[in-house]
Amino acid sequence: MSALFNFQSLLTVILLLICTCAYLRGMAPRIMDKYKTGMLSLFWKCARIGERLSPWVSLSCIAMALCVLIS
Template structure:
């Protein structure tokens, strides 16, 4: 089953995208910051969400990790 059709997997993919974009922007800000518009602007927006909502994103990461450990 594809991650796009399973809601829990879709949430995990979005959460991993946010975390990855935030990490890349922290290490190499010029890569993310030069693409603020267009299709690649999605990565810039995901990095901004990760920066501004980092306590909530980290809490969601912990919840998803525990959920996968219990149901795996």
């Protein structure tokens, strides 16, 4: 089943995208610039979410990891 049709897989992919973009922005900030357009703009927005909501994102990652381990 595709990650688009399974809600738990879709949430996992979104959380991984947010965490990866925030990590890459911290390591190499020139890669993601807010003035970019297209897909790089989406990555910058995900990095911003990861930076500003980091406690909530980390709690969501922990909850998702527990759900994956249990099921």
